[in-house]
Each structure stands twice: as structure tokens, then as C-alpha cells.
Amino acid sequence: MTMDRRSLLKGVAAAGAGAAVTALPLEASTPKPEIPADAFGMLYDATLCIGCRACVTACKEANAMPGNLYNPPEDLSGDTKNIIKVWHRDQADQSYMKAQCMHCLDPACVRACMIGSFQKREFGIVTWDPTKCIGCRYCQVACPFTIPKFQWEKAMPKIVKCELCNHRINDETGKPMPACCEVCPKEAVISGDYRELLAEAQRRIDEHPERYYPAGAPKIYGAEDGGGTQVLYLAGVDFENLGLPDLGSEPAGISAATIQHTIYKGFVAPVALYGILGAVMWRNRRSGKEEE
């Protein structure tokens, strides 16, 4: 090996400094994310869902995903963007749950994506750009809902997650037509303008406050959680039972950025790491000299 030790250390230091500089302005960003003017989303009402999985099939068809339901998927995966799961304490006390990308207003995946492959693009839809992705899968680690999936079995893998059927644009309205919302027989999942969906969710709560969780003051999950998500949930049971974590109102993107920035704060951790490596090298070198 002919690499000069000095040049290696220099390169690493430069890269680290660059990261620290680019990271700094992020921490100062506003805690209340902006809602895109054309924000499009979905509203899933778990109290209406009957678990038929028509949406799972429709999603696979609309996105040309392989697999059939005679061998139904167990979880989101490299060929499943949308899934119906069940939580139950007993037969009477149960709830279905539709899992797919939440399209956060301040997405952690976008913050974590070092190369800008993940972006909030048209309609506020969080999309993945295959031409930029380098396959680091930081998005998978960053997402608080563990939504992005990686095609582990493929030679040319992709990151797979719901993109709100942004390839199916309605000619008349000019808006996406999520396949899952089209086929739902109970209208348990509907799509539309984000602000209208918020109003609709509130209307349902006002109409049947007894139906929704928590009793007394029903909540729209996603109105505030993680800084707000463009996919909203109503349910009759605790959202945490449905795999929707209690994120508080801090934007998910800020949380992810804070973790990363804490690690790199003052550049202490990288310097310490390379310091240890340097010490090991120095020790090895000295013991080599002694042998001579």
C-alpha cells in the first residue's frame, strides 16, 4: 500500500469539517414545518376498516409489485408498499392498521439523505430519486415509522415506499389517485387535499366522539405528531398499539438531524475515533521499531 498516512488523515479531516459545516445551519431551522400549498394526503379511519386487504392488492397492481395474496405479505418489504395489519387484545377489542409512508411535513428520511435522493416534491409527496441514490439506507434508519424498505435480494436494488401513486394523475383534477383509496369498499381510507382531510377528520370526531381514541378528547394522529404528516389516522385504540409511536410535536426531521448533529457536535466524536486509531498505529509502529 502506497497511501501516505498524512494525506489520508488530511482527507478525512477535510470531509469531517465539511460535514460539520453543512450540518450547522440545519439545527437552526424552524420547529414548525411549513405545509406545502398543494399538500396531498390520505386519511385512514381504523374504526371503518374491515381488514379486507383490497388496498394491498390494488397497491401491488398499481405499482407493478410482484407477489400475490395467496401467500400474503407479512410486512412492508421490497415488493410491498402498503399493508393491513391487526392489533388485538381479544376478538372483541381489536383494530386494523394500514401501514405505508406517512409523508411527513418535515421528513427524517429527507434530512438523513446525504445526497438529496429523498425530497419532498410535488403535492408534498416524499419521493425517492433512483438516479441519485447511493444505497446507504440512512433513510431506513432515520424513519421513525420504519417505512422505507430495501430490495435486499436484487442485484440493482431500489428503496421502496409509498409515493401516494404520484404516477397515477387524474386528468381532470390534476391530482394523484392512490389506488388503495379507490378500491376501499368502506371508504376507510380516503385521499385528497391535506387541509380538507384535516377538516374531514375533525368533522368525524365531532360527529362520533365516542368512537375515537382517546375517549373525551379524540386525536387525529398526524395533525401534530412528528411535526405533522400528510397521512392522517383516526382510531378507536391507542395509536401506539397500532405501531404509531408517540413522537411529540417535534418535527421528525429535526429529531433525526439533532441525533446526527449531536454525534458530530464540535467534531469531538470523529476526532476521538481517529485519535484512537492513530494511537493504535503509533503503538504498532513503536513495537515494530523495538523489535529491530
Added chain:
Amino acid sequence: MARRDLWETPSMEPVGEGVDRRDFTKVCLMAAAAVGLSNSAGLKMAEAAEQGLKPSVIWLHFQECTGCTESLLRTSAPGLAELILDLISLDYHETLFAAAGHQIEEVLHQTMEANAGKYILVVEGAIPTKDGGIYCQIAGRTAMDILQDVASKAGAIISIGSCASWGGIPSAAPNPTGAVGAPEILPDKTIVTIPGCPANPYNFLGTVLQYATFGTLPALDDKGRPMFAYGRTIHEHCPRRAHFDAGRFARVYGDEGHRLGYCLYALGCKGPETHANCSVAHFNEIPGAWPIGIGHPCFGCTEQGVGFTKFVHEAATLPDGAHPPIEPEHGPTNAGWYGVAGLAAGAVIGAGMMASKKIADAGEEESS
């Protein structure tokens, strides 16, 4: 049986009269085949009947619509005439007997005495218990009294229909007469329950003919239902099941999916929680003659707590395991795998140290 016979109104002529041995054996074989017994069972049935060993049957009606009897009247293999004239001896049946009043009451008592411990008691209809059971009385006795009395000397007891099995329609909320099924009145007896509204007559015939021929009862589940008919749910053998699995549903009555014969689950089909064999044994040999066959969701008539309890449009409870849990288990996560991961991490660290040593050595060589 010739195909055209399926569509003809079953003859009500008493074919049992004057038939020769050959024809009679044929009837028995057909009866055995129709209810899923083997040919040898049919022959044994014929032998037993020839020797005059026809089992005596007492049929009691309580709170019900007689729909179970009506559907039994329309069976054709065996037809009703063969059944009651050749295969069993129907000694007391309030819908079918010709006599009335004191005369028939006398027959009931005579039959009970003559066949004590051997006769088959068939119960059709729920039994009212409220206010001392006064809401259903025959010959001055309450249904509870009659059932206790006749059951005490019966060889076998069969509850036909949901009413007699668990209460059925009369027990639906608010249940003004306190109606219950026969098993609740006779908790100590083995009662074969053939729920359904009406019960599929072949499930009843199979049970009766097995008892008549072999003196045994079919294997029963914890609710007294014969396993051969009620061992599985409608959903498990539904001809529309593939549409359920593939996520193709009729969304409203008359829509495209409904016309194409898609799954009726979203319209409230109770098939996933209803135990019965309707999906494989259609009613009275008319292909497709059962609710789902004609495009209506199963409403769970055989199942207590479903039929006449849940609304037709209400979604059924799917069985456990139909959906993945919120956090499915992913691959092996036991201690052994953590050990393997630890070894791999150690190898990486070791390799890193060696690499750093090599870089250091290389630097040394260059500088020297």
C-alpha cells in the same frame, strides 16, 4: 339419479308401498350416498329396515316457523315418503300427523312406552323459559315439561335448526319469552345440534340414518354439532374465496364486482366466523341454492352470537392469523445470532487494526 329428476317436484306418491326388494335397496343406497355414508351402510340400512328395525322418531315442535320441516319435506334422496315410510318410523310429528287432539297425545305416550330408551327425539324450535315457560304450551303442558319428559326416555336427541340448537330467532334481542335451545334445558344429555335456518336437511338425514343403521352418533364438536358438517367455516370452502384472497370485493349490491361474483365480505358476509357446510352441500340438490350462491352475504344463521345478533352489513370477525401483527417477527433474533454478529464485529475491528498497522508500516518504509 338422472339430472332431470333434480328439477322435478319430488313425487308425494308413497313409493314405499309395494316396491320390490331391489328398488328398496336402491333407495337405501341412494340415501346413504346422499348423506356421505358408504354403500355397505346403505345395504345395512336396507337389511335393518326389512327386519322391521326402523327407528321410532318423535318430533317435537316448539317456538319456530317449521322451516326445518319444510326443507326436509323437499329432500329427494331419499324423498320424504321413502324416509318416513321405509327408513324410519315417524310416530309423532305435529305438522305431518293426520290425527289430532287426545288421539295423537295417546300415540305420543304409547310410542314412548313401547320404544323407551330407543326412540330418536327430534326437537324443532326454541323453548321459552320466562314466566315458567307459559309462552308455548301443548295439551296443557309447557314446552319445558314436554321436552324434559320425552327426553328422559329417548335413545338419542337431535336439535334441528338454530332455534332448537341455541335459541335462534326467538332468542334474538330483546328475547321477550326467554327462549333457549334444547341443550340449555337438558344440560346432562348428549344432544346433537344441527343448527341452520333452516338446517340443511342432509346434515339431519346423515345423523338420523347413521343412528338408525349403526346405533352410533357422528363425531361432535364442543357445541354438539356433527364434525362432518360443522367442522369448518363457510369461508374455508367458499367458492368465492379466491376473490377474498386476491382482494376483489363487491362493494355495493349490483355493482360490477357483485355481478362478476366477487367476494361478499365487504357487504357483511359472516362466512369467516360461521361454521357450516353450506358452501359444499347446497340446499335440496339445487346447484347454487344457498345465500352466497345467489349473491347474498352469509348472515351466520348457524352460529350463536352471529345469526340474528349481528347486522347483515356488519363486518365479520376474521380468524386469527388472517393478518400479520403490528410488529411481525423478522428472521432469527436469538442469542446465537447475537453471538454470530459479535464475532463478525470483532473480525471487522481486528481487520481494521491490522489495516492500520499495514498503513503505519507502509509509511515507515516510505520514510526510511
